[in-house]
Amino acid sequence: xxxxxxxxxxxxxxxxxxxxxxxxxxxxxxxxxxxxxxxxxxxxxxxxxxxxxxxxxxxxxxxxxxxxxxxxxxxxxxxxxxxxxxxxxxxxxxxxxxxxxxxxxxxxxxxxxxxxxxxxxxxxxxxxxxxxxxx
Numbered sequence: 001x002x003x004x005x006x007x008x009x010x011x012x013x014x015x016x017x018x019x020x021x022x023x024x025x026x027x028x029x030x031x032x033x034x035x036x037x038x039x040x041x042x043x044x045x046x047x048x049x050x051x052x053x054x055x056x057x058x059x060x061x062x063x064x065x066x067x068x069x070x071x072x073x074x075x076x077x078x079x080x081x082x083x084x085x086x087x088x089x090x091x092x093x094x095x096x097x098x099x100x101x102x103x104x105x106x107x108x109x110x111x112x113x114x115x116x117x118x119x120x121x122x123x124x125x126x127x128x129x130x131x132x133x134x135x
Contacts, residue, residue: 028062029108030083033095036070042077043096050097051080054104063108076119082107093119 076093106112
């Protein structure tokens with residue numbers, strides 16, 4: 001097995017970036033709901049239904065709604081990761097049906113963060129986006 005060189009690493013990074021850009025082509029956002037047993041017990045299915053309903057109400061056919069297993073944040077279930085182009089990935093916790101609807105309206109449509117439900121996010125200086133108020 002050969003050693004990885006700087007050039008090889010740069011090429012691998014460029015290929016990964018091209019792959020990621022291709023995956024995002026034509027997609028506005030991605031919502032990933034933690035559907036492990038702890039998430040389901042905390043109400044993740046109701047959050048899923050609210051996301052699906054709100055996306056339909058807003059005619060957002062280019063938003064991908066997905067599920068995953070446990071995200072390791074059991075204390076904040078149901079947890080949801082939201083990925084929007086040109087924004088950092090955000091993990092929201094304690095996401096019930098009403099919070100799910102707010103995430104669609106404020107984060108997906110309005111490009112604002114729902115500050116009172118963020119459980120994990122990069123430092124504010126890592127991005128120049130506004131943070132929504134708690135309502």
